[in-house]
Amino acid sequence: MTSKEIFAKLHEVAFNPKQQLNQYLADGKKVVLVTYYTPNEIIHSMGLVPMGVWGADIQLNQSKKYFPAFICSIMQSILELGINGTYKGASALVVPSLCDSLKCIGQNWKYAVKDIPFIPMSYPQNRKPDYGKRFTKAGYERVISDLEAITGAHFSDDNLRVSNHIYNEHNAVMREFAEVASEYEVSAQERSDVFKSAWFMLPEEHTTLVKELIERLKEGPKDSRKVRVLVSGILADAPQLLELFEKYGIKVAFDDVCDESRQYKKDVPETIQNPMDGLVEKFCSMDDDTLLYDADKKRVDYIVTEAQKHHAEGVIVLMTKFCDPEEFDYVPIKRACEKAGLHQVNIEVDRQMVNYEQAATQLEAFSELF
Numbered sequence: 001m002t003s004k005e006i007f008a009k010l011h012e013v014a015f016n017p018k019q020q021l022n023q024y025l026a027d028g029k030k031v032v033l034v035t036y037y038t039p040n041e042i043i044h045s046m047g048l049v050p051m052g053v054w055g056a057d058i059q060l061n062q063s064k065k066y067f068p069a070f071i072c073s074i075m076q077s078i079l080e081l082g083i084n085g086t087y088k089g090a091s092a093l094v095v096p097s098l099c100d101s102l103k104c105i106g107q108n109w110k111y112a113v114k115d116i117p118f119i120p121m122s123y124p125q126n127r128k129p130d131y132g133k134r135f136t137k138a139g140y141e142r143v144i145s146d147l148e149a150i151t152g153a154h155f156s157d158d159n160l161r162v163s164n165h166i167y168n169e170h171n172a173v174m175r176e177f178a179e180v181a182s183e184y185e186v187s188a189q190e191r192s193d194v195f196k197s198a199w200f201m202l203p204e205e206h207t208t209l210v211k212e213l214i215e216r217l218k219e220g221p222k223d224s225r226k227v228r229v230l231v232s233g234i235l236a237d238a239p240q241l242l243e244l245f246e247k248y249g250i251k252v253a254f255d256d257v258c259d260e261s262r263q264y265k266k267d268v269p270e271t272i273q274n275p276m277d278g279l280v281e282k283f284c285s286m287d288d289d290t291l292l293y294d295a296d297k298k299r300v301d302y303i304v305t306e307a308q309k310h311h312a313e314g315v316i317v318l319m320t321k322f323c324d325p326e327e328f329d330y331v332p333i334k335r336a337c338e339k340a341g342l343h344q345v346n347i348e349v350d351r352q353m354v355n356y357e358q359a360a361t362q363l364e365a366f367s368e369l370f
Contacts, residue, residue: 003216006209007190014196014237017051018086021200024049025089030151033093033116035078035102036258036291037123039140041268041279044203045163046144046153048091052199053078054235054259055351056086066108070322072101073351074235079105082113091151094119094143098291099325119146125293127284137280161275164268170203173210174264182253182310184217188245191252192237195260225251227370230307232256232333233318234290234326238349240356241318247360248367253310256303257318262289290325300332304340313370314343316363321350343369 001009013020024031031049034040040050055077063080081087093116097103109118121139124132144155174195181191194213198206227250236242236257245252255261266286272278286292288302307315315337319326330346337344345366347359 001212001216003213003220006213006216007193010197010209010213011190011193013200014193017200021051021087021089024051030091030153031089032147032151033087033090035095036098037096037263037283037286038094038121039143039279039283040203041160041163041167042140042144042155043094043147044166045159046147046151046155047159048147048151048153049202051090052259053081053087053093054199054237056081057238057351057353060352062112066112067104071104072099072320072322074320075101075105077351079108079112082109082116087113087116090116092117092119092147094121096121096123098123099323101323117146117150119143119150123283127286127292133280133284136283137276140276140279157275160279161270164270164275164278166203166207168267168270170198170207171264171267173207173214174198174261177210177214178254178261178264180214180217183222185221185223186217188242188250188252189239192242192260195257196237199259223251225249227251227314227367228253228310228312229314229316230254230256230303230310230312231316231318232303233349234258234320234323235349236260236318238353238356240353241347241349241359244356244360244363248363250316250363250367253312254306256288256299256306258290290323290329297329297332299329300336303333304336304342307337307342308340312342314345314366316366317344317346318349319346321348 021031029049031051032043033053034050035053043050055074058077058080060076060080062083063076066079067076095102095105106118106120121143124135126132148154177194194210229250231252266282268278268282272281287294288299317330334344345362347362
């Protein structure tokens, strides 16, 4: 396939996850809904399909009965989709409690969406000491127990070892794509489609397509746009916003986005004999993330370092409305960018946004700084 054909296929998956869900169900597969840092390797190893839920740009109606107005719209729209039947056919929803919004979705989900069981899981704040690793492993074991009871699937170390390898290969391919997309002609929307579609496909299927895409891109022209930026945030998938990047000649050189590159930074150490211990080590070694406890705020230096590494001269922070962890991080990010000579702009985004005129003004002014 040509790069255009592959991009079109991934765009279709990214914008029609319901169709992808229905296809897996029609193939006789059981689907488990997942969010931030869910142990997808475990779910995959049990013969189940992990499928991401990140909400949608929809009108909120029923979910407003369960959440206050000032909570993250990602959580509100996930519940809205659950109530209106969009996830019908899924076997379960697994949500780690990494922030206040994620912590409160579970009880609301169990009351409002009775046909899809909710599986909670907790990660430790102090994840690096041995006791943090033991806590993480116990959380994974509870998820396995719940999945076995709900789906009838069975867990085995041998299957997890295979799945760990499959996900490591996918991680490597996604990291390579991010580097190739930084150098060659890839639009902001195309880049987003590659990352977003990964949440709705089995990793082995997605890896095959992205590998071929990388080869096709390397045959094409280099990107000559001068306005190169690092984008940071929870989500960066709003089509109207991504259109503005193209309008003002802004090239995404790299990202620090939760549902994009942040997910692929760490692999499971396959040299660890017990595959579960390897998976635990993967999570506990993660850093540079808003939702993971870090008293030293090393994520700030990470953003500056990656921006400089990818020859970006600016940082665009896409601030999810009412996301307290992201808001707390912004001030040190702003100061670090100013100190490093990087232009930066903070753009508030929300699943309920229908008008991007303010963002357009900000991005137009930002692009004129270069």
